[in-house]
Amino acid sequence: MDKFVVRGGNPLLGTIKVSGAKNSALPCMAAAILTEDEVILENIPQVNDIETERKLLTSMGAEVELGYGRAQHRTHIKCAILSDPVAKYEIVKTMRASSLVLGPLIARTGIARVAMPGGCAIGGRPIDLHINGLEAMGATITQDHGYLEARADRLKGAHIVFDKITVTGTEDLLMAATLAEGESVFENCAREPEVTDLAALLIAMGAKIEGAGTGTIRIQGVSKLHGARHRINPDRIEAGTFLIAGAITGGDLNVDCCEPKHLGALITKLEQCGVKIDVGIDHVRVRSGGELKAADITTEEYPGFPTDMQAQYMALATQAEGTSTVIENIFENRFMHVQELIRMGANITISGRTATVRGKTPLQSAAVMCSDLRASASLVLAALVADGETILDRVYHLDRGYEHFEEKLRGVGAQIRRMGDVFGRK
The missing domain is CATH 3.65.10.10 (Enolpyruvate transferase domain)
Incomplete structure (x- = not known):
């Protein structure tokens, strides 16, 4: 069973291309x-x-x-x-x-x-x-x-x-x-x-x-x-994941081959967090605007904030000054990543469908478990800013929906590699 090993601390710089949805x-x-x-x-x-x-x-x-x-x-x-x-x-x-x-x-x-x-x-x-x-x-x-x-x-x-x-x-x-x-x-x-x-x-x-x-x-x-x-359309969730990757690491990342009009709710929220956004015809550039600021989200059907971006946004919220409220309206069991983020030092409490994230919290490396596709992405994002080397287990969840995820991130400066166990890929 494959694992990811991620060492945090590198801002993501350059251009990353989005695959089909x-x-x-x-x-x-x-x-x-x-x-x-x-x-x-x-x-x-x-x-x-x-x-x-x-x-x-x-x-x-x-x-x-x-x-x-x-x-x-x-x-x-x-x-x-x-x-x-x-x-x-x-x-x-x-x-x-x-x-x-x-x-x-x-x-x-x-x-x-x-x-x-x-x-x-x-x-x-x-x-x-x-x-x-x-x-x-x-x-x-x-x-x-x-x-x-x-x-x-x-x-x-x-x-x-x-x-x-x-x-x-x-x-x-x-x-x-x-x-x-x-x-x-x-x-x-x-x-x-x-x-x-x-x-x-x-x-x-x-x-x-x-x-x-x-x-x-x-x-x-x-x-x-x-x-x-x-x-096939570009993958708006992959694009959104990379936008948050650029923002959370304080980088300067151009997310290319995407459809910006499909990312409206996320772009608006990132701007509220203090992230600088430049929107082109088929690309979005995300740059650090200084300290991230807390902002609340509520997941809704399109064109609202997508449930498939909730976990990734929560990783970002751990690094934002202030308190963010995350309300999950679509799926009742979509906070399984929270306990793993807490293991890394996040300050998050849950009440029903509402998660309260108090930042800015330094994250530390840990051994964490991926529970589903988007939770996996959230933990990678957290690992990109954590102190030390984080090991993510069960990344087969991530392989269901992200194409060459670690290779794309490595191409823009992330320290991430795939590690197979004795029965898996090397």
């Missing part, structure tokens, strides 16, 4: 199920969740080619024959995005058998919103031995109001509705850039969609979709 790439790969033709996706990140999705699609009978390097992070997917429309538990147990194949499978083949999703244990992400929506569209769904089985001759358009804003639920039903009979209207939809990115691919495949990126989406079902080529 994992949370856009996964639904876009699932969307290839909807057509017999080839779908080509560019700017695919080289992360473990993408490899899991490749294995999942291949196990169903799809032809999937992943190319990196000269192939510009491109994947070719052809689902001409889906001989086994089952998302097997042994493949999807580490990834929540497995539920995203439910809608496209039943829309394309009339049957789907999907293992209940796995992934980071950060709180409830109920799949009942997917089930209720598909049932409203005419599917019959049963649960047996940890699997969901769905059947339908052909889905029918429906008017669905989501009880709660759900990104994967919006994406799953959006894909299903493209091949449904008649019109579907979805309200209280997620507005995240990942939803808009998926809709752009579906439209390129021949879907009729209006309103993606707003609270109401209309879909006019078609009988067939065709192949397409699509470039």
Whole structure:
């Protein structure tokens, strides 16, 4: 099991490039199920969740080619024959995005058998919103031995109001509705850039969609979709993580190949903390503005402050003068990084969904445990400013969603290296 060894104290200087968004790439790969033709996706990140999705699609009978390097992070997917429309538990147990194949499978083949999703244990992400929506569209769904089985001759358009804003639920039903009979209207939809990115691919495949990126989406079902080529959005969470890395280390870091308009809530908050920000067309430069100042955050659905940046921001708050309040509104179990930050010397208390961070607190090196994807990033950020050498265990969580994380950080001056145990990589 790999570990990171991080020695703190170096400001990050230079340019760091952002990869494609994992949370856009996964639904876009699932969307290839909807057509017999080839779908080509560019700017695919080289992360473990993408490899899991490749294995999942291949196990169903799809032809999937992943190319990196000269192939510009491109994947070719052809689902001409889906001989086994089952998302097997042994493949999807580490990834929540497995539920995203439910809608496209039943829309394309009339049957789907999907293992209940796995992934980071950060709180409830109920799949009942997917089930209720598909049932409203005419599917019959049963649960047996940890699997969901769905059947339908052909889905029918429906008017669905989501009880709660759900990104994967919006994406799953959006894909299903493209091949449904008649019109579907979805309200209280997620507005995240990942939803808009998926809709752009579906439209390129021949879907009729209006309103993606707003609270109401209309879909006019078609009988067939065709192949397409699509470039995945930059990863806004990776970009945000690097912006905080530059800020927390007092560096001068240019975060390149990103989409600044997707980072509005974070940029505003960093400016409140006293960080100097220069925004370009496809890059954001972050520079030290002196002492960091405390500022409160409340996680919200997009365009609010993203829950996927909460842990990283908390690391920054430990180095800010004053008291910061962090309220987590999306997931009820997303403070698992707090105890590890406390082990490093942070002054944090938790009451329900609220964490109170008192800074500025000198952090010290320690052996810490990564509990989920974003918590892992938070601990790396803390280690970058800690006194001494911090060892982070279970960094496989981080490998699920960040491409060559330690190599990118090392390229701008961080002292970070990967260490495999006797059974792992060297």
